[in-house]
Amino acid sequence: NKINNILIDSRHLSKNKNSLFFAIIGNKNGHDFIPKLITQGLSHFVISNRDSAENKNCTYFLVEDTKVALQRLASFHRNQFKIPVIGITGSNGKTTVKEWLAESLLPKEEIAKTPGSFNSQFGVPLSIFQLNPTNTVGVFEAGISKKGEMNNLEEIIKPTVGILTNIGSAHADGFKNLKEKIEEKILLFKNCKVTICEEKNSVFFNTTKSLFTWGEKGDLIIKVLKDKIALTYNNQKLKLNIDTSDIYTIENLCHIIAYHCWKNKSLEGIQNII
Secondary structure: OOOOEEEOOHHHOOOOOOEEEEOOEOOOEHHHHHHHHHHOOOOEEEEOOHHHOOOOOOEEEEOOOHHHHHHHHHHHHHOOOOOOEEEEEOOEOHHHHHHHHHHHHOOOOOEEEOOOOOOOOOHHHHHHOOOOOOOOEEEEEOOOOOOOOHHHHHHHHOOOEEEEOEOOOOOOOOOOOHHHHHHHHHHHHOOOOEEEEEHHHHHHOOOOOOEEEEEOOOOEEEEEOOOEEEEEEOOEEEEEEOOOOOHHHHHHHHHHHHHHHHHHOOOOOHHHOO
């Protein structure tokens, strides 16, 4: 049977018997759930424990590390697609920016995106498997909790465009300091043709890095007024009404505006996407 689903949680089998189950070793050992899954009709397993391959009617793929195997398969799947892929990371706002950006691209684009906030070492591979031949753009977020994790996620997402959202103290426990955390996060963008960020955060990037910045001194000049956002770009000016004073909501919105300005090289149509 053709495998059409990837599974790492035995509780999510539902009715799809053509799943490939990765027996992940974490707080629980995925190998322990294989016998039950077999009784439920599953027959394809990726394992790291040879003793789990005891049913002659099943197919087993023996690997050294099932987590690494999952990530490498996801990277292989990603490589089958030549579409634009937007990678999003930061301390806060990743999921909001991802959802708003995806919504702003409809109905022109056929979008694959991170479900919910599946942005971890396991969530990102599962998200990438959403990509299919009908998609015209991918929008994926990446979250990390310690040094050494982002290279894995960059290799899986391989973003062509990056967006760096709010930088703050969230999820800082796994890092020596804020500088180390930021340096790790922006590894996601190392192969992007452009990275979009607030102008004040451009200092974190190599001077040769291709950036598209927004802010009071950015490529896209944005000034927040009482109930409006004033935009200046390519000798064009536009004022947008906003119904919030929340700084983080406005910041997230600015990332969406900046992406469309970069993509379209114009402010034209911006008022229709927010």
